[in-house]
Amino acid sequence: MNIAFIGLGQMGVPMARNLLRAGHSLCVFDLVTPQVELLVAEGAVAAASAIDAVKHATMVLTMLGAEGVLAAVAPGVPLIDCSTIDPLTAKEVAAAAAARGNPMADAPVSGGTAGAQAATLTFMVGATASLFATIKPVLEHMGRNVIHCGDCGTGQTAKICNNLLLAISMIGVAEAMNLGTSLGIDAKVLSDIINTSSGRCWSSDTYNPVPGIMSNVPAARDYQGGFATRLMLKDLGLATEAARRAGQTVMLGSLAQQLYQLASSQGLAERDFSSIFTLYHQMR
Amino acid sequence: MNIAFIGLGQMGVPMARNLLRAGHSLCVFDLVTPQVELLVAEGAVAAASAIDAVKHATMVLTMLGAEGVLAAVAPGVPLIDCSTIDPLTAKEVAAAAAARGNPMADAPVSGGTAGAQAATLTFMVGATASLFATIKPVLEHMGRNVIHCGDCGTGQTAKICNNLLLAISMIGVAEAMNLGTSLGIDAKVLSDIINTSSGRCWSSDTYNPVPGIMSNVPAARDYQGGFATRLMLKDLGLATEAARRAGQTVMLGSLAQQLYQLASSQGLAERDFSSIFTLYHQMR
Numbered sequence: 372m373n374i375a376f377i378g379l380g381q382m383g384v385p386m387a388r389n390l391l392r393a394g395h396s397l398c399v400f401d402l403v404t405p406q407v408e409l410l411v412a413e414g415a416v417a418a419a420s421a422i423d424a425v426k427h428a429t430m431v432l433t434m435l436g437a438e439g440v441l442a443a444v445a446p447g448v449p450l451i452d453c454s455t456i457d458p459l460t461a462k463e464v465a466a467a468a469a470a471r472g473n474p475m476a477d478a479p480v481s482g483g484t485a486g487a488q489a490a491t492l493t494f495m496v497g498a499t500a501s502l503f504a505t506i507k508p509v510l511e512h513m514g515r516n517v518i519h520c521g522d523c524g525t526g527q528t529a530k531i532c533n534n535l536l537l538a539i540s541m542i543g544v545a546e547a548m549n550l551g552t553s554l555g556i557d558a559k560v561l562s563d564i565i566n567t568s569s570g571r572c573w574s575s576d577t578y579n580p581v582p583g584i585m586s587n588v589p590a591a592r593d594y595q596g597g598f599a600t601r602l603m604l605k606d607l608g609l610a611t612e613a614a615r616r617a618g619q620t621v622m623l624g625s626l627a628q629q630l631y632q633l634a635s636s637q638g639l640a641e642r643d644f645s646s647i648f649t650l651y652h653q654m655r
Numbered sequence: 656m657n658i659a660f661i662g663l664g665q666m667g668v669p670m671a672r673n674l675l676r677a678g679h680s681l682c683v684f685d686l687v688t689p690q691v692e693l694l695v696a697e698g699a700v701a702a703a704s705a706i707d708a709v710k711h712a713t714m715v716l717t718m719l720g721a722e723g724v725l726a727a728v729a730p731g732v733p734l735i736d737c738s739t740i741d742p743l744t745a746k747e748v749a750a751a752a753a754a755r756g757n758p759m760a761d762a763p764v765s766g767g768t769a770g771a772q773a774a775t776l777t778f779m780v781g782a783t784a785s786l787f788a789t790i791k792p793v794l795e796h797m798g799r800n801v802i803h804c805g806d807c808g809t810g811q812t813a814k815i816c817n818n819l820l821l822a823i824s825m826i827g828v829a830e831a832m833n834l835g836t837s838l839g840i841d842a843k844v845l846s847d848i849i850n851t852s853s854g855r856c857w858s859s860d861t862y863n864p865v866p867g868i869m870s871n872v873p874a875a876r877d878y879q880g881g882f883a884t885r886l887m888l889k890d891l892g893l894a895t896e897a898a899r900r901a902g903q904t905v906m907l908g909s910l911a912q913q914l915y916q917l918a919s920s921q922g923l924a925e926r927d928f929s930s931i932f933t934l935y936h937q938m939r
Contacts (some may be wrong), residue, residue: 458838481852495848518848525840529848532835536854539827539907543820546905550894551816553901554742556809564779564802564813568765570820572856610834617837620935621830622914623823623907630906651904 372396372509375424376415378434378454379406382480385487386434386453386513391415393512400424430509437475438464446472451506453494455479457609458527459616461497465523474502477526478510481533483598491515497526531613534606538627541574542647548581549651559584580645589643597643604631604640656680656793659702659709662718662738663690666764669771670718670737670797675699677796684708714793721759722748730756735790737778739763741893742811743900745781749807758786761810762794765817767882775799781810815897818890822911825858826931832865833935843868864929873927881927888915888924 372395376387379401387410391397397415400423401407407417418424422443425431430449431440437452441464444450450473452461461477468475476498486492492514496503503519510517520529547570551561562584566576579585589597607628614621630647639646656679660671663685671694675681681699684707685691691701702708706727709715714733715724721736725748728734734757736745745761752759760782770776776798780787787803794801804813831854835845846868850860863869873881891912898905914931923930 493852516851520844520848521840524838525844528835528838528840529845532831532840532845533849533852533854535834536827536831536849536856536859537852539830540824540854540856542907543823543827546823546908547816547820550819550898550901550903550905550908551812553903554808554812554897556805556812556816560804560809561813561816564804565817565820567800568777568817568821569857569862570817570824572820572824573853575820578853613838614834617834619834619837621834622910623826624830624834626906626910 373398373427373429374509375400375418375428375431375440376434377401377421377424377432377440379403379410380434381484382453382487383434384409385484386492387415388413389487389490389513390432390509395509395512398424398428430506432509436464437468441468441471441473444471444473448473449502449505450475451478451510452476453478453480455530455606455609456527457616458497458524458531458613461527462524465497474499474505475523476502476506477524478506479526479530480514481530482514487513494518495520495526495529497521497523497528499523527609528613531606531610534603535610535621535624535627537574538603538607538631538644539623540572541578541580541645542627542630543570544572544574545580545645545648545651548579549648552581574645578645580648589645590648594639594642594646594649597645599641600631600634600644600646601640603644604628604635607631657682657711657713658793659684659712659715659724660699660718661685661705661708661716661724663687663694664718665768666737666771667718668693669768670776671699672697673771673774673797674716674793679793679796682708682712714790716793720748721752725752725755725757728755728757732757733786733789734759735762735794736760737762737764739814739890739893740811741900742781742808742815742897745811746808749781758783758789759807760786760790761808762790763810763814764798765814766798771797778802779804779810779813781805781807781812783807811893812897815890815894818887819894819905819908819911821858822887822891822915822928823907824856825862825864825929826911826914827854828856828858829864829929829932829935832863832932836865858929862929864932873929874932878923878926878930878933881929883925884915884918884928884930885924887928888912888919891915 400418465475482492493516684702749759764776766776777800
């Protein structure tokens, strides 16, 4: 494959590196030059612009939205956008691409920078069945789980719905743990009970936000690393905006967005999203 | 043991029956006579009043609050209240009991009527270590998991904190599933993704509220049976009241309470609490 890879951030660099290692030819572009040079040293070709990058590509992969390059891509070449955007916008861009003869997939990822480096990402793919069959082998060089969610837009839908629920669960755990400990129950005892009861959830049993409960989670290292509060806030913005456009209500989701906005403005923007617990704990 | 058992509702009858089967002498009371007669037919002695029931007891077990019988219990006799009440009230009642020489435990249960019948309930116990050691063998005749949560009140705390998180998670699942399907993703595909991702929770992977996803859950039988919306609303009332008295914030919990209040007023009071999904689905 002659792949154009556009958008070389903290996720894009290791993802592109895994494609190079799998033997693909890569033409890369990013406004940040050092990132480009990293990959050129490993065998990629640097393009002068995004438009330039896609000219001779047989597949286009973007990590920052694909709208800008549509006009420059040859007819028939598939486009894969791996960034997280609003599902309805994803559908509109895919329709515009289809009108130019380019099949397009939305394929947002989860798994973070560690997953990008280890090629263990999960790709949630919205695409026709035939496009999915074409792109799956390429995505499998960067991830472990490549899931076909349905037609265009459903990859974004899966991602934002999961993250909507994740944000709500995390705040729920924060409220339950803060209330419980303020009433005198030991935090470890309470989390053990929750984790074997109907309150069980990933935010409690795998990623507990209360320091001292688990090791190897951001709460154990002052909320450094992980999934930043500002990124969760971005995804909640996408979810609530998608809900507005679809005419649906997300009442807890809307309040979760406000709480993550508050957390961001209280200095937690770059901390892991489980640091929302400190909003409650600080109130004590 | 010569046990006084007061409060013979849908939970109390099977719990008392399991104590009888374990060989304990039971003196029972409830205002509803047929329930009393059920147990008398199985070997229990009927008392004329709650006061009468506890007079000669060596242990007192209540399923409707223990305040009314305190004055009639002999000094030294342990009291166990298995009903779900506010943790701070539980502490106050235990302090009043202690002042009369009666050690007292709060031991609310989870597991529903099916768990009460099969003696597979979970007891969340707030008690001193020595009282816990005394009552544990008795509770084990009615339940499978008897957990020592800490001192007085911590049993209630564990129960309401778990149910607070459960209510929030269930509404979160309802919002995520409703938003996702309205945007065009298949409900089963979305729940499969959530259940292997960071949105994973008991409300999604064990008790999914969307009809057609799982069998053997209330959603598969028009939300009949299970844990009634009105009971979840009661527990959310206890949680938010406990938070108010403890001076803590439960923002999602407070909105969850309002949504369960709305669900109750919309005809869902006697349906399972997962029927909150229909509030969202009806809006479409």
